[in-house]
Amino acid sequence: MKRFRKLCMLTGIWTLLVSVLATGCTGISYSGDKNGELAQPFLGKTITLVTANHPWADAIRPLLPEFEAATGMNVIIQGFFEDQLTQKLTLQLTTGSATPDVFMYRPLQEGKLFYKNGWLEPLDDYAREDAEYAYADFSGEAIRSATVDGKLAGIPVIMEQEILYYRKDLLKKAGIPVPDTIEELISAVRKLHDPDNGVYGFIARGQRSPLVTQVSSFLYSEGGDFTNGQKATINTPEAMRAFSIYGGLLRDYGPPGVINMSWPQASAFFAEGKAAFYTDANSIYKSAIDPARSNISEHIGFASFPAGRSGTRFYNITSWGLAMNPRAVDKEAAWAFIRWATSKEIVLETQRKGNPGARYSVWNMPGGTEGFPKEMVEVIKQEGAGGVDHDRPTVVNVAEARETVGEIVQRVITGDPDLQQAADKANAALQAILDKEAE
Amino acid sequence: MQYNWFDRNLKWIYTMPAVIFVLVMMVFPILYTVRISFFEWSMSAITPPKWVGLDNYMTLLKDTRFWGAVRSTMFFTVAALAVEVVLGVAIALLLTRDFRGKNVMKTIFLLPMVSTPVAMGLVWQLIYEPTIGAANMLLKAVGLKPQLWLASPDQAISSLIIVDVWQWTPMIALIVMAGLATIPTDPYEAADVDGAGRWRKFISITLPLLKPTIMVAAMLRLIDVLKTFDIIYATTQGGPNLATETLNIYGYVLGFQYFKLGMASSLLVLFFALVMGLTIVMIWMRKRMEGRYE
Numbered sequence: 001m002k003r004f005r006k007l008c009m010l011t012g013i014w015t016l017l018v019s020v021l022a023t024g025c026t027g028i029s030y031s032g033d034k035n036g037e038l039a040q041p042f043l044g045k046t047i048t049l050v051t052a053n054h055p056w057a058d059a060i061r062p063l064l065p066e067f068e069a070a071t072g073m074n075v076i077i078q079g080f081f082e083d084q085l086t087q088k089l090t091l092q093l094t095t096g097s098a099t100p101d102v103f104m105y106r107p108l109q110e111g112k113l114f115y116k117n118g119w120l121e122p123l124d125d126y127a128r129e130d131a132e133y134a135y136a137d138f139s140g141e142a143i144r145s146a147t148v149d150g151k152l153a154g155i156p157v158i159m160e161q162e163i164l165y166y167r168k169d170l171l172k173k174a175g176i177p178v179p180d181t182i183e184e185l186i187s188a189v190r191k192l193h194d195p196d197n198g199v200y201g202f203i204a205r206g207q208r209s210p211l212v213t214q215v216s217s218f219l220y221s222e223g224g225d226f227t228n229g230q231k232a233t234i235n236t237p238e239a240m241r242a243f244s245i246y247g248g249l250l251r252d253y254g255p256p257g258v259i260n261m262s263w264p265q266a267s268a269f270f271a272e273g274k275a276a277f278y279t280d281a282n283s284i285y286k287s288a289i290d291p292a293r294s295n296i297s298e299h300i301g302f303a304s305f306p307a308g309r310s311g312t313r314f315y316n317i318t319s320w321g322l323a324m325n326p327r328a329v330d331k332e333a334a335w336a337f338i339r340w341a342t343s344k345e346i347v348l349e350t351q352r353k354g355n356p357g358a359r360y361s362v363w364n365m366p367g368g369t370e371g372f373p374k375e376m377v378e379v380i381k382q383e384g385a386g387g388v389d390h391d392r393p394t395v396v397n398v399a400e401a402r403e404t405v406g407e408i409v410q411r412v413i414t415g416d417p418d419l420q421q422a423a424d425k426a427n428a429a430l431q432a433i434l435d436k437e438a439e
Numbered sequence: 440m441q442y443n444w445f446d447r448n449l450k451w452i453y454t455m456p457a458v459i460f461v462l463v464m465m466v467f468p469i470l471y472t473v474r475i476s477f478f479e480w481s482m483s484a485i486t487p488p489k490w491v492g493l494d495n496y497m498t499l500l501k502d503t504r505f506w507g508a509v510r511s512t513m514f515f516t517v518a519a520l521a522v523e524v525v526l527g528v529a530i531a532l533l534l535t536r537d538f539r540g541k542n543v544m545k546t547i548f549l550l551p552m553v554s555t556p557v558a559m560g561l562v563w564q565l566i567y568e569p570t571i572g573a574a575n576m577l578l579k580a581v582g583l584k585p586q587l588w589l590a591s592p593d594q595a596i597s598s599l600i601i602v603d604v605w606q607w608t609p610m611i612a613l614i615v616m617a618g619l620a621t622i623p624t625d626p627y628e629a630a631d632v633d634g635a636g637r638w639r640k641f642i643s644i645t646l647p648l649l650k651p652t653i654m655v656a657a658m659l660r661l662i663d664v665l666k667t668f669d670i671i672y673a674t675t676q677g678g679p680n681l682a683t684e685t686l687n688i689y690g691y692v693l694g695f696q697y698f699k700l701g702m703a704s705s706l707l708v709l710f711f712a713l714v715m716g717l718t719i720v721m722i723w724m725r726k727r728m729e730g731r732y733e
Contacts, residue, residue, distance in 0.1 A: 087695060094482045113698060118485035208678050256569035257590035259679040274570075396481075399696035410680050414592060 040072025045333045048076045050100040052085045054320065055286075056158055057104070059350040060341060067340050073333055086110060093119040093325065101328040102337055107146040107154055107321045112396045114323070115148040121324040122151040126335045133339055134361070142358035144389040145318035154321030155342045156358035157350075158283060161383040162217040162305050162314045162391070163376075165270060165278040165288050167192075169299040170199065178301065182221060182245060182308045185277065192276035193253045201253030203266050203275035204246070206413055208406035209399070210262035211246075213391040214280055215409055216315050218242040221308030226393040226405060230438055232430035234405055235423035242308070244419070247412025259413050268293060279305070282383075283319060283356055285376060302376045304383055316387025318358060356380060393430065396437050404429045469711070476705035481698040488701070495705035505706065507681055508689040509713075515596060515685060516664045519603045524657050526604065527611025528649070532641075534612065535619045552609040560673025563602045564589065567674075589675050592682040599683055602670050607663070611656045618652025619645075654725040661721060665714055686710045 051057035057079050064075050078100070080088050089103055093114070105114060114120050127135045142156035164185070166178060170192050179185040193201030205211040219225065222245070224238030233239060250258050255269065263280055267287040270278040273296040278288060282302070291297040305314035322341060328334045340346060347357040354371040362368040363384060369377040393401035404426045411422045445452065476495055480488035499505045534545055551559070566573045567588035575585035588598045626644045635643070668687045671677065677684035677692065684692075686706065694703030 090482060090695075090698075094484065096484055113481065116486070117481060117483035207676075208680075256585075256587055259590045260564075260675065397697055397699075399692075399698075407680065410678075414680060 040070070042330075042333045042336060043072030044074075045072070045330055046074040046076065047101040047328070047330070047333050047337055048078065048099040049337065050085070050089065050103040051077060051079050052082050052104050052320065053079045054104065054158070055353065056320065056350055056355045059353040059355055060346070063346060063349060067337070071333075071336060071340075073337070075337065089114075089119070093117070096327060098325065098327045098329050101325055101330070101334040103323055103325070104157065104320055105154060105323050107156070107318050108390055108392055108394070109398050111146065111153050111321075112148050112394070112398070115151070115153045116396055118326060119323075120148075120153040121326040121328070121331065121334075122153065123155060123324060123335075123338070124152045126339070127152060127155065130339065134344065134359075137344070137359045137361050139316075139358045139360060139384065141316045141387055141389040142318045146321050154318075154323035155338055156318035156321050157342065157355075158320040159317065159356050159358045159384075160281040160283040160319045161316045161380065161387060162214060162279060163282045163379050163383065164303040164305055165280070165285075166301050166303060167273070167276050167296065167299055168301040169296070170276050171301075178303050179306050182218065182306045185306045186245070186249065189249060189253045189277055195255075198274060200255050200275045201277065202249040203254055203258065203261075203269050203278045204250060204280060205262050205266050206250050206254065206258035206410070207260060207262045208410055209402045210406075211409055212393075212402040212405045213315070215243060215246045215405075216388070216391045217279070217305050217313065218246045218308065220313035220315070220388045221305070221310055223308070223310035225388075226401070226430070227395075227434065230434055232427045232434055234408065234430055235420070235427035238310075240420065240423060243409050243423070244412055247409045251413045251415060254413075259410060263287070271297070281319070282376060282380060285373070286354065289373075302373065302379050304379050314383055314387050315389075315391035316383060317389060317391050360384075395433055397433055401430055401433055404433070472704045472707055475701055476708050478701045480700045482700055491701065495702050496709070499702065499705055499709065504681060504684070504689065508684050508686045511596060511683060512665065512685040512687075512713075515600060515603075515667065515683075516661065518597075519600045519607075519664050519667075520657060520661055522600070522604050523608045523611050523660060524653065526608045527656065528615050528653060530608065530612040531615035531619060532645075535616060548612060549609045551606045552613070554606070556606065556669035557673045559602070559606060560670040563670070564674045567598055590679060592680040595675055595679060595682045599671060599674065602674075603664065603667065606670070607660060611653075611660060614656040614659075615649065615652055618649050618656075622648045650728050651725065654721070654728065658718065658721045658725070661717060662714065665717070686713075 051060075057077070061077060064077065067073070068075055085104070089100075089105065089110075092100065094117075105111065105120075111120070127133060138156060139159060142159050143152065146152060146154045146156050164179070171178065171188070174191055176188045176191060177184075179188050189201035191201075192199065205214050216226070219239060219242040222238045222242040224236055224242055225233060227233055234243075255274065258266075261269070263284055264287065266278065267280065267284055268290075269275055270288050271290045271293040273294045280288070285302070289297045289300045305312055322338050324331065324334045324338060342359075344359060344361055347359045347362045348365060348367055351357045351362055351368050352371045356372070357363075357368075363381060372380065392398055393405065395401045408419070408423050408426050411419060416422055475488070477490060477492060478488035479491045479495070530548060534541065534548065565571075567590075569575060569585060569587050569590055572588070574588060578585055587594060589595050622645065626648075627640060630640050630644060666687055667685065668691070671683055671685060671688055672691070675683045677688040687710070690703050690706045690710065693699045693706060697703075
């Protein structure tokens with residue numbers, strides 16, 4: 001009897017262990033109905049789509065049943081927060097998993113690394129051979145942002161440009177016109193800076209890595225860039241001027257603590273009516289004019305990025321794209337989904353809901369602009385053609401390069417007396433990254 | 440027959456699940472980390488890990504950012520631990536005395552410990568907000584100059600130590616209270632007979648008898664403080680200007696943001712050695728003290 005009890009206990013322990021190990025993690029998934037009597041070329045096929053928790057994903061979700069009905073495909077969609085998305089993709093793709101078949105990614109942040117690691121299927125042949133798809137309709141800058149080593153690594157989904165947000169009421173009261181140049185911006189900021197009455201002159205991102213994309217337009221407009229070919233150029237006079245302007249504006253006319261602000265904090269600060277000017281991507285305008293935060297949302301204006309010594313040179317990039325897993329079981333099915341999700345009709349639908357897309361023709365359709373404030377549409381149309389196709393150093397190790405650049409700007413904000421030395425050091429660090437990658 | 444076999448091997452069979460668990464979940468990852476630390480690898484599926492020998496270690500040892508992280512880790516650990524132990528013992532002593540509302544006080548003191556670190560990080564970020572935060576309002580109310588707190592490279596780490604002290608002092612207090620409950624009463628009675636004062640009793644009886652408990656509490660806390668990640672990541676992510684970048688944060692950045700898996704692994708191996716070393720020192724100190732008072 002005693003032995004029997006021992007045996008029972010033993011079995012119990014093992015069962016418990018095995019069941020604990022066998023309990024896998026299951027993500028939240030959604031799949032629409034899959035019925036319909038049309039000719040369904042992909043009947044019975046299933047693809048997995050992994051997205052960021054991004055408004056685009058919210059816009060595409062309700063459209064899926066229609067796609068599933070037309071193709072017979074079953075689409076499983078999983079959403080993750082931005083940081084978790086990268087980790088999830090990294091882990092899954094490292095292990096050589098066949099899923100997700102299709103996923104959202106950030107071309108300029110992860111594109112080169114993912115491509116180099118063999119995680120992105122080149123899409124040139126799919127996109128170019130398909131006349132109906134109208135590949136030429138995509139913005140050239142958007143395509144260039146998503147291209148790695150001459151190959152199309154993903155299809156642009158969300159485009160963004162840096163713009164100037166401003167307070168119409170404050171400008172009007174002070175009799176100041178909307179600044180067209182960075183010089184004018186600085187003097188307007190100085191005039192409107194009134195922290196005692198709760199209004200700071202300027203707000204933008206001050207956090208080390210996040211600020212880099214937003215200082216980039218200052219950099220280009222002052223005639224600089226992060227790199228020139230294989231040479232790091234973040235300690236040149238142009239770069240120093242740009243970093244000093246951006247960092248100086250934040251140091252002298254920004255709120256204390258700006259050094260810890262990324263776009264969620266900065267846009268909230270602006271939306272609360274505490275700053276006169278704000279520069280950031282147009283794609284986050286909903287946070288910047290959030291009427292739930294204050295009653296100043298009606299006073300917010302949008303303007304093109306002001307011109308520097310080298311003219312108006314803002315970034316104009318693909319911030320999110322759709323990519324295909326090279327190990328996807330059925331690449332035809334995966335492409336069919338990407339093709340559908342980035343077709344004119346669907347881009348029109350997602351753009352209606354405020355997701356700025358990369359297709360020219362959609363911006364010229366009446367419905368294509370109704371998701372945005374009227375003034376914003378003007379700015380987007382103006383900035384949509386032209387601009388610079390990157391908003392951060394175009395290297396494989398973007399994260400490290402960003403921090404290198406961000407440090408110089410942070411030193412401006414904290415008032416480092418020997419800026420040039422810090423910049424030289426940072427430049428050497430960026431050069432080391434470039435050299436290493438060129439090997 | 441079968442039963443006999445089981446009986447003879449029972450000690451193996453019963454311990455096997457635990458042994459397998461430890462091997463799979465702890466020993467294997469540690470050995471794998473050591474292995475990866477000799478390679479250069481970006482998790483690529485097409486470029487296999489490249490053997491670089493001790494290069495990763497050499498690069499790290501020459502890296503000023505690494506030494507900055509070592510400094511931040513040590514400063515954070517030593518300062519937070521010292522304050523927590525002193526305050527924890529003091530609070531425990533106060534809470535073992537009899538007064539009205541003692542249990543309510545005890546509960547309130549223990550609350551910070553049970554709250555989620557990441558959520559608390561976000562709350563403290565608001566408290567430290569230079570323009571609208573409660574910390575500066577408090578300073579202004581008592582006529583002091585508002586501070587930058589987490590936004591200043593000089594104050595950020597001290598501000599984080601305050602958060603850690605706020606959250607984890609209760610743990611020390613809790614353990615010390617348990618220790619206090621086990622101290623016998625007769626030494627005190629004897630001391631009363633000898634006419635010892637309160638302070639004398641504390642120094643000569645309470646503290647010596649409590650020392651083993653304090654050492655255990657300090658050691659548990661030491662290991663935890665060394666690997667603090669959540670509150671730092673939730674508030675400053677190592678900034679501003681790397682002022683709060685500890686070894687843990689730097690390791691995370693190297694591995695999951697820079698995708699330098701080899702470098703991150705070698706950092707973790709060094710970190711592992713550091714934690715191990717400190718723990719051995721602590722154990723040695725404890726043994727010495729126990730020897731003295733036994």
